[in-house]
Amino acid sequence: MKFHERLRELRVERKETQVQVARAIEITDRQYQRFEAGENLPGFENLWALADHFNVSMDYLTGRTDIR
Structure with a gap:
């Protein structure tokens, strides 16, 4: 599974909006939207925060394992 697919899956599973996740990890809404759309990849600090x-x-x- 690709990063952006896994990210969306986790967000939907928790019943959160993109805005809620963005604010929780202190990035802009648009920056988070780009992660989930597969347009950009997060840097290390944002990946860690997610x-x-x-x-x-x-x-x-990041899809390297299916073990949470």
Whole structure:
């Protein structure tokens, strides 16, 4: 599974909006939208923040494993 697909899956699973996730990890709404659309990839700090927010490993978030 690709990063942007996994990101969307996790957000929908938690019933959060893109705006809610963006604000939770302190980035702009548009920046988050680009991550989820597959237009941009997050830097290390944002990737770490997303993994923490969704309570998953960075390997799971990036699609390297299916083990959360």
